[in-house]
Amino acid sequence: MQKPPRDWLKGVLSAYDTVVIGSGLAGMTSANLLAKLGHKVLLAEHHYNMGGMATWFKRKGGHVMDISLHGFPCGMIKTLRKYWTKDISHRVIQLKNVRFDNPQFSVNTSFDKVDFTHILRERFGILREVIDEFFLTVRDMNFYDEVVMTTRELFEKYFPGRTDVWRFLMEPITYANGSTLDDPAITYGIVFSNFMDKGVFTYQGGTDHLIKEMKQELLRNGVDIRTHCMVEKIYVDDKTVQGVRINGQDIQCKSVLSNSNLLTTIEQLTGEEHFDPEFIEEVKKVRLNNSSCQVYMGIKKGEIVPNVGDLLFSSVADEYCTDQILSKDVTSRTFSFYYPEIRPGTNRYSIVSSTNARYQDWANLSESQYKKDKHDLEQTTLDALDKYVPGIRNKVDHVEASTPKTFKRYTLHPSGTSFGTKFEGLKISRDLPKQINGLFHAGSVGIIMSGWLGAANYGVIVANETDKFLRQLRPSLVTASA
Amino acid sequence: MTIEDVRQIILNILADIAPDEDISSIDDNTKLRDQIDLDSMDFLDIVMELRKRFNIEVPEKDYEHLATMAGCVSYLTPLLKDRPLAS
Numbered sequence: 001m002q003k004p005p006r007d008w009l010k011g012v013l014s015a016y017d018t019v020v021i022g023s024g025l026a027g028m029t030s031a032n033l034l035a036k037l038g039h040k041v042l043l044a045e046h047h048y049n050m051g052g053m054a055t056w057f058k059r060k061g062g063h064v065m066d067i068s069l070h071g072f073p074c075g076m077i078k079t080l081r082k083y084w085t086k087d088i089s090h091r092v093i094q095l096k097n098v099r100f101d102n103p104q105f106s107v108n109t110s111f112d113k114v115d116f117t118h119i120l121r122e123r124f125g126i127l128r129e130v131i132d133e134f135f136l137t138v139r140d141m142n143f144y145d146e147v148v149m150t151t152r153e154l155f156e157k158y159f160p161g162r163t164d165v166w167r168f169l170m171e172p173i174t175y176a177n178g179s180t181l182d183d184p185a186i187t188y189g190i191v192f193s194n195f196m197d198k199g200v201f202t203y204q205g206g207t208d209h210l211i212k213e214m215k216q217e218l219l220r221n222g223v224d225i226r227t228h229c230m231v232e233k234i235y236v237d238d239k240t241v242q243g244v245r246i247n248g249q250d251i252q253c254k255s256v257l258s259n260s261n262l263l264t265t266i267e268q269l270t271g272e273e274h275f276d277p278e279f280i281e282e283v284k285k286v287r288l289n290n291s292s293c294q295v296y297m298g299i300k301k302g303e304i305v306p307n308v309g310d311l312l313f314s315s316v317a318d319e320y321c322t323d324q325i326l327s328k329d330v331t332s333r334t335f336s337f338y339y340p341e342i343r344p345g346t347n348r349y350s351i352v353s354s355t356n357a358r359y360q361d362w363a364n365l366s367e368s369q370y371k372k373d374k375h376d377l378e379q380t381t382l383d384a385l386d387k388y389v390p391g392i393r394n395k396v397d398h399v400e401a402s403t404p405k406t407f408k409r410y411t412l413h414p415s416g417t418s419f420g421t422k423f424e425g426l427k428i429s430r431d432l433p434k435q436i437n438g439l440f441h442a443g444s445v446g447i448i449m450s451g452w453l454g455a456a457n458y459g460v461i462v463a464n465e466t467d468k469f470l471r472q473l474r475p476s477l478v479t480a481s482a
Numbered sequence: 483m484t485i486e487d488v489r490q491i492i493l494n495i496l497a498d499i500a501p502d503e504d505i506s507s508i509d510d511n512t513k514l515r516d517q518i519d520l521d522s523m524d525f526l527d528i529v530m531e532l533r534k535r536f537n538i539e540v541p542e543k544d545y546e547h548l549a550t551m552a553g554c555v556s557y558l559t560p561l562l563k564d565r566p567l568a569s
């Protein structure tokens with residue numbers, strides 16, 4: 001006998017102040033804050049797990065694989081403390097050994113300003129004054145500046161012709177947010193400065209622990225969390241949000257905060273007809289960011305991996321080149337080594353290799369070709385890793401790959417985009433509430449607002465606007481005016 | 483509420499936002515940013531706290547008034563003067 005399907009919306013209220021669509025870091029952070037500010041919040045996630053890209057999976061043999069825990073800037077400590085809990089923030093630890101290995105140079109670094117200054121001087125022979133001025137310039141870049149310079153122009157200005165230096169400064173950021181030399185320099189400057197502040201950090205306990213803690217905190221603050229719940233439609237009438245349809249059921253709400261992809265939110269969930277035509281024209285110009293491939297390698301129980309670094313940017317390409325980094329013919333890989341310290345007490349190791357990738361290279365293959373290409377990716381990755389961990393094939397007992405198609409399936413992001421949209425998406429995201437009362441978007445967008453820190457902080461920024469909106473619906477708000 | 487009450491409220495909010503900083507020695511006429519480690523997210527927190535505690539909306543164009551303690555006090559006191567302290 002077949003059991004009737006479970007009703008994942010059982011007991012749901014008929015109306016909420018805010019429905020948050022998606023439980024990525026932006027969605028969860030904004031849901032948590034809005035609930036703490038006293039609003040009735042429903043958090044709907046289509047997947048069975050929360051976290052979005054901040055996720056993990058388990059495999060036979062006791063393997064736990066993290067997807068996006070390669071590292072984040074130290075600003076995350078403050079964000080976790082202020083918008084989550086002290087306990088969560090206390091689990092952030094530094095990754096001290098970041099390595100580069102490519103035909104132009106091999107260096108180890110703690111990935112902060114002091115060490116970078118030292119390396120730029122000693123290893124690359126750059127003058128102290130130039131380094132200082134470069135750091136000042138990138139530090140002072142801010143979101144409100146007019147966008148004039150590209151990252152390429154920035155590098156040409158300070159390090160003309162020095163493709164080795166460009167690579168040293170750029171390769172990690174390309175992996176961190178998909179930005180290229182031709183994107184606005186502020187997308188580089190803001191993220192690079194965030195890392196240079198103190199280095200690269202990670203979460204002790206693993207992604208599973210973090211998301212479990214966040215879920216508890218959301219429940220403590222009264223958020224109604226619903227997994228297996230697909231938001232199919234945002235209802236708009238008279239330029240104002242009315243409600244949503246989830247798993248076929250209508251629910252009223254005063255506002256929607258969508259953590260779903262920006263373009264999906266506008267074109268599919270809401271519908272272009274509700275926006276001004278000029279706005280839609282701008283929406284059409286928004287480019288999605290690239291996607292990723294990963295290879296997850298689980299080390300056998302009892303085997304050890306000597307410390308060969310925490311993060312390793314390896315490449316066999318002659319120079320830094322975006323096209324090559326995105327190519328299916330992989331030349332550059334970032335290896336993340338997860339030692340037992342990440343999950344104390346487990347005494348297990350895993351290694352994850354990440355590459356940036358294009359959806360179209362993977363989307364239209366026959367099933368057998370797709371399988372074969374995935375298999376090749378796994379094998380060439382093991383070959384590349386053998387240089388750093390000799391005998392790796394004898395140490396692993398689980399190898400598995402993911403592609404842009406995998407990311408699309410789990411997060412519903414068009415083309416499996418790993419880091420939202422290119423820069424122009426940010427303005428569209430910010431302007432959404434001007435088009436439709438009560439419609440907000442928070443999540444990876446505009447390159448700047450991506451990564452764990454960017455997404456979580458953007459969740460806070462947008463929750464603030466949502467709170468303002470909700471309070472303005474009540475008559476007692478006093479607007480100050482100087 | 484008096485000027486002193488308003489000053490104390492700001493100090494309380496700052497203490498929550500930056501628990502590791504010594505806020506007792508804040509100089510009223512020097513930028514807060516130059517005395518304690520505050521970033522733009524922290525200023526957003528101040529705005530959110532004011533809205534939550536007192537239903538006051540500080541428009542973005544007025545954020546500059548919150549740069550110093552003296553600025554905060556002179557900006558907020560007229561708005562809060564009729565409020566009882568308990569909140």
Ligand SMILES: Cc1cc2nc3c(=O)[nH]c(=O)nc-3n(C[C@H](O)[C@H](O)[C@H](O)COP(=O)(O)OP(=O)(O)OC[C@H]3O[C@@H](n4cnc5c(N)ncnc54)[C@H](O)[C@@H]3O)c2cc1C
Nearest residue numbers: 022024025026046052053068070071231260443444451452
């Ligand atoms: C391979 C890879 C490695 C990365 N490594 C790092 C790293 O080391 N450090 C770092 O800081 N960042 C890293 N990132 C980036 C970082 O993970 C993301 O920028 C961040 O997690 C995105 O958060 P988000 O809030 O934008 O939402 P997402 O994580 O994109 O989540 C969106 C959520 O919305 C849900 N959703 C969408 N549509 C609907 C719908 N209609 N109904 C219900 N639910 C819906 C999705 O299922 C998903 O859970 C990495 C990303 C990738 C892909």
